[in-house]
Amino acid sequence: MRKLLAPLFSSLLILGVSSTPGQEKKPRTTLDEDWKTLCGFQWLNSDPKEAWALLPNDSKVRAMALGNKGWSRIELSFYERSGHYINARWYYLDPKGKEQTNPAFFGIKTHLQEEKGERFLLRGKAKIKYELKEGVLILNGVEDLGKDVDPFVYTGKYKGVERNDKK
DSSP states (O other), X not given: OHHHHHHHXXXXXXXXXXXXXXXXXXXXXXXXXXXXXXXXXXEEESOTHHHHHHSOHHHHHHHHHTTOOSEEEEEEEEXXXXXXXXXXXXXXXXXXXXXXXXXEEEEEEXXXXXXXXXXXXXXXTEEEEEEEETTEEEEEOEEOOOTTSOOEEOOEEEEEEOOOSOO
C-alpha cells in the first residue's frame, strides 16, 4: 500500500500543477489596446472615500467652507483627437443635497507609459499608476499642481460604464 502512495501523490501533484482550460494566463495587453479600452467607456468611481482621504487637509478645509463634505463620485473619460486626452470631474453634494462639481478639467493631454512592468498615465509631471482588470480601472496617484492649488486625486476603483458623451 505504501508503495502506491508515492506514485499516487506524485500524479496528483502533476495534475494539480498542469493547467486546465480557462486557467491559462491571458497575454498582457499593449498600451494601444489599453488606450482603446480607456476610450471605450466612461469611468466612474462611485465611492471616492479613498481619494478624498488623500486630499491635503488645507484643501479639505477650503472645500468644506463651501459645504463640500467629501466627493460623491469621480468621472473620467478618455478620447483621442490628434493626441490622447482626458476629461475629469469630481462631484460633491452641497448643503442642500444637490450634486455639484468642482474641480473639473477638460481636454488635458495625457500619455500611457510602462516602466518595469507597471503602467502609468502621465499628466505633466504626475505619474498615476493604472491597472485594467475585468471592466475596472484601478488608479493610484495624485497630480500635485503646486502651492495654493488643490491637487487632483485619482486613487480608487473606477467601473467602466456606457459613455454619455460623443467625443
